[in-house]
Amino acid sequence: MPLYQTNPIKIYNSITGKKEIFKPINEGHIGMYVCGPTVYSNVHLGNVRTFMSFDMVFRYLKHLGYKVRYVRNITDAGHLENDEDAGEDKVAKKARLEQIEPMEVVQRYTVDFHNILNTFNFLPPSIEPTATGHIIEQIELINKIIENGFAYEVNGSVYFDVHKFNEAHEYGKLSKRKLEDLIHNTRALDGQSDKKNPQDFALWKKAEPQHIMRWPSPWSDGFPGWHLECTAMSTKYLGEQFDIHGGGMDLKFPHHECEIAQNEAAKGISPVNYWMHANMLELNGSRMSKSTGNTVNPSELLSGENKFFSKAFTPGVIRFFNAQSSYRSVLDLTNDGLLASEKGFYRLMDGMSLLNSIKASDNSTIDIATWRQNCYDAMNDDFNSPILIANLFEAVKYINQIKEGKASITKDDLELFKSTMHAFVLDVLGLENTAESNSGSDKLAGAVDVLIKLRQEARANKDFALSDKIRDELAAVGIQLKDGKEGTTFTTN
RNA sequence: GGCGUCAUGGCCGAGUGGCUAGGCAGAGGUCUGCAAAACCUUCUACAGCGGUUCGAAUCCGCUUGACGCCUCCA
Structure with a gap:
């Protein structure tokens, strides 16, 4: 059906x-x-x-x-x-x-x-x-x-x-x-x-x-x-x-x-x-207009080569920013707004990555069926993507709780959870998990895992100078280590 | 001037006659060697003035302001 x-x-x-x-x-x-x-x-x-x-x-x-x-x-x-x-x-x-x-x-x-x-x-x-x-x-x-x-x-x-x-x-x-x-x-x-x-x-x-x-x-x-x-x-x-x-x-x-x-x-x-x-898109509170110079074109927004924004923004962040407001509302494009969306976007995407590694239990403490229906209800109501996203952040919370052992989920629920997240984030909102689509990511993951192990050894030996060095230098090249209950993971945002 | 849409907390943005939006930022806590991340708790709200109602941010009226179209600009 x-x-x-x-x-x-x-x-x-x-x-x-x-x-x-x-x-x-x-x-x-x-x-x-x-x-x-x-x-x-x-x-x-x-x-x-x-x-x-x-x-x-x-x-x-x-x-x-x-x-x-x-x-x-x-x-x-x-x-x-x-x-x-x-x-x-x-x-x-x-x-x-x-x-x-x-x-x-x-x-x-x-x-x-x-x-x-x-x-x-x-x-x-x-x-x-x-x-x-x-x-x-x-x-x-x-x-x-x-x-x-x-x-x-x-x-x-x-x-x-x-x-x-x-x-x-x-x-x-x-x-x-x-x-x-x-x-x-x-x-x-x-x-x-x-x-x-x-x-x-x-x-x-x-x-x-x-x-x-x-x-x-x-x-x-x-x-x-x-x-x-x-x-x-x-x-x-x-x-x-x-x-x-x-x-x-x-x-x-x-x-x-x-x-x-x-x-x-x-x-x-x-x-x-x-x-x-x-509805219309505004730039810093007023209409975009070539004659007044209050305008930025898509490629300038993506490249960061413009006078309005402090940095370049990825297509996914901009899509996410757009989906956080209703299509029927005026949307104001601002630097602060994009920066806030960027953080939220990566939090959602980190949750998506984490979802692949969580384990099923004998019982569920989360009502996945209801959550899933909430997602549909949001979109069924005149394509209310902001409400959908609110529900997706609920999901991120669930994922983190399961990861930390504060919640559990059965095998069947986990399958439903995964397929629903996949459907809404990737298929409906059209967001791409940039962290996962890096070419050569398998080799990168292998290399970072080696460094993670070295850092763990250093920490075990109380050589914090070395462990912090590994952490900080990885951060400097855009790789963030995240210490969790079940070991260390990383993201490449 | 006419027609239409809208006015929500530090910022962005949903919703709606009585019940938590959500994100970002802030505060406190848990965790940590210290952090980060994550989790828990938490502070700011519905432009103004009237009216309807047991009850309105939500309905009605007025005021103020913003935006769109009417004129090239998506």
Whole structure:
């Protein structure tokens, strides 16, 4: 029996503002779409946080036994500079600045994106479609919306008629906006727009002569509007209606709102059952921004080459830091916060290592089944990873107590304990035990054991100068000795 | 200005109408040749002001502040 049958999960649905019992359209199967990056520059750290949160969601759903098709797109065209659609394609702009081909920019930053995500131990999505690979689908979608009377063509560009749409549907239902408020709050136009109303958005944009990325269409040589690709690709790979759509909070409006509108205008149905929005990442209490310099990119954080942090942090520490807060909360990236997480992370990992060496007894003083269910309950409640981690630290306490002989565990419970820890720490949270994955660790362990024995002999002979020297010099190269009841162990953090 | 989200102890961060979050840091203890590690114990709390309630940090209202979107920035 798959785990999901005994583990109903609740998901906070952004469109209703409530936690709801999750029920997939097809039992045992889940379709999940997450808006991916625009590959015109190095991936933004905040973007990494969003994808990290959904990576955890993906991992947990898979762990529960769901067959998940996870689609995360690459936006490699059509992302306009601003909502008035007067800007140029971001990719084309960058290409001209750097004097290279647009697809070269796309390639470079796609590779960078994948490298960063691999470093952070992400699972690859099931499908990673590109906007440029789905121009035909996007044109078909525009045709349908025009046919249904919710779009109009002007001078080779096609716009979505928001006012018309709002007569039969509800534009703004995701972001809780009313069209009349939007009208009231729109800035005055400069009169250059082809749009009937400022709230309308482009489905197809005619390319200016100097615009490099362009495709033929029934209306003009041009490029698709920036909300269209997600609708086209989610429909193609997940169907007209699917289970989960995720993305950063900042995409809620207008991007996701427009996705709903496009889908309803084309097919008459709302595309998504559960909307999930990951909250923002801040740096030292305020928004990351290139213009103010309050920003750090993923590779700078990992290398330590930045002005905000006192040292480099490993991918595991950063993943752990992220998992210690809810995906729905604003997370503030600070030096103190990372240092605290680093210590906690290594404590958890030391516990994982120790778990392999503890011995079973005839009885259990710990209720492993209840503890295990607490872990599931945490994740079942809208993927509450902070509560899960609190339970994992309970587990670390158990491990240490067993190790010290202050608690005991039966063989069966120990097996369950090990497999559960493995499942949550490694599979669900995606953390890697760096201490154990060192290459040549067997030889290292052998060498350190020799030193441990020498130190024990020195201590037996009361030669504390020598024993302390061994301990201190090992510490100096990053090997910490830990004296326990049953001998000395070491860690290589 | 509009819409939305949020405000928790030294720091980070869960949760929630009455019952321990957790991590980091601090204090005391056990262990140790001394430490470290580990274990045990322990101190700081729910922005402010009203209201609902037997009871609110948790619900409602107002105030103040922060953040997001509305405008390029994930």
